[in-house]
Amino acid sequence: MEKINLTLSNTLTRSRQDFTPVDPAGRQVNFYVCGPTVYERAHMGNLRTYLFADILRRTLRFAGYRVKTVMNITDVDDKTIAAAVKKFGKQATVGELKQLTNQIYRDFTQDLDDLNIDRAQFKFVRVTDVIPVIREFIIKLKAKGYAYQAEDGSTYFDLKKYEQVFGRYGELVGEKFLAGKQIQSRTKVDEYDKQSPSDFVLWKVPVKDGSINSPQGEGKISWEDPELGPGRPGWHIECSAINRREFGDQTIDIHLGGVDLIFPHHTNEIAQSEALTSQPFVKYWLHTGHLTVDGQKMAKSLDNFLTLSDLIEKKINPLAYRYLILQANYKQTLNFTWESLTAAQKGYTNLKTKIAKLNKPATRLTGLFAKPDQAYLAKFTEAVSRLNTAAALATLQAALADAALSPATRLATIRVFDQVLGLKLI
Known part of the structure; x- marks a missing residue:
């Protein structure tokens, strides 16, 4: 098939742009899709995004490009841990967490098959399979001065440092995103309001006695690290680390997700990745609308x-x-x-x-x-x-x-x- 002139509506620039791959030869496209959090079965709104991912991948192939498509599977985060503790009790282990998420992941792959989403053309990466990659990413951020370990033992991203160097935090949401906002000290929760930009958590120490976010605690779901201490990754660092593992430090072509991921998830992905690589993270950001x-x-x-x-x-x-x-x-x-x-x-x-x-x-x-x-x-x-x-x-x-x-x-x-x-x- 002859190459065609694709145009994409880029969330980052808030404009429609001609698509030009990062690849100097203009043939290879690196495409990342924010995948499901496997604590419950994906709903029809989630599946709308994955359907569009398949249609976009097919369109890129139709246009004559080679496409590498990667999708993360979030099998450890606030929601999956809460579900594991609810099912297995306050002493839930990593193995029991995987037992829960394995079943939800099987349901997810069945949904993809039923919708004729060609799984063979996607590379699925489970977060629990790349914990060492995530830890390495965080340690490198610390070495560059963009992350710090707080008195609670968890490691956070230094938003003020990022803003001093790059000066564009929140540009995916809109220009001058931080204008009139006070950067809060820290937040350990994965999701929070865009009116409260904060130093967000990269590596969480285990919550044993419960908190507002994890009222039953987090069981024994953690991984050891000699520098970071026992803990597990925050949500936002997971996608940055998987992107770097799969595509290296170069700018990737397309990043897709639901519109509700623009803040804080995709905004924080940009900050982490650009702080580490000093390269633009993504060239074209695409977001699917809500299903209501x-x-x-x-x-x-x-x-x-x-x-x-x-x-x-x-x-x-x-x-x-x-x-x-x-x-x-x-x-x-x-x-x-x-x-x-x-x-x-x-x-x-x-x-x-x-x-x-x-x-x-x-x-x-x-x-x-x-x-x-x-x-x-x-x-x-x-x-x-x-x-x-x-x-x-x-x-x-x-x-x-x-x-x-x-x-x-x-x-x-x-x-x-x-x-x-x-x-x-x-």
Whole structure:
């Protein structure tokens, strides 16, 4: 496939930009996706991000690039530890934590398979498998003066030092993010309000007697380190360390996550990584919009979430959800209703039925040698170059309905389009 001119809406610059890889040869793309926290099954809002990650990866391949796609699996953090302590008691161990997260990870991979997200094209990295890499990263930050060990034994990132040197903390949120804000002393929690920028934790000493964040304590879930002491990583350092392990110290091309990760998670990733490497961390930041229910974002904390298994129980084909997601702009808030999902199921089923009528044995054979229609291919390419999946889907439907094209040509055209859409149409 000829390379096409992709344009991406970059959260960092708040503008649409032509995509140019960091790779001097212009062929290799390094792509990182913030993956799930495996304390409970991923909900449909989470899965929207991973669906878009698969569509973007397919689009990059369609555009002629080689793509290395990495996704973290957060299997140790505040939420996973709280879940392990709740299940196994106050003496929960690392082994019991992994027992819990292993099952949730298996559920996650099943969801990916059901949604036709090609797992073979992603490299999944579990945080508990790279603890030494994380510790090394933190120790290097300490050596450079960007991290310090506080009186509570935990190690924190020095936000004031970063701001003195780089002067752009929070630029992913907006210009002059720190204007009018007082940098707080420290925070040990993984998530906090953007009105309270703080020195955030890199390495947490175990909480034995409970706290507001971990009322039951954290059991025996920690790792030994001669310099940092016994503890475990904070949430934000995990992705920075995995990025460096997989892509080195060079700027990576694309970093994707949900819009709710812009602060503090992605903001803190930038600070940590740039403090260590003195290089821009990411060239293009992309963020998916919320999936809402009754005007509120779908979230486990709000107890208003649905999982893919809930849809399957109601006889909804998982690919109908993929079809629904393709009809919306990835950045926009999408309101979930059973009516819209049922309509998507009907639309997807009708599409498959029409294609099946074309895909008769004789047509199937000639379709293998036919070429896609160039006019429709040009329209489809224009749509996906802007990540306009709704327009791409409409182009596919128009090609299918075009009686001026032979059945073989229509099948060949649809086969090419489905390399990006991933709907298993043929």
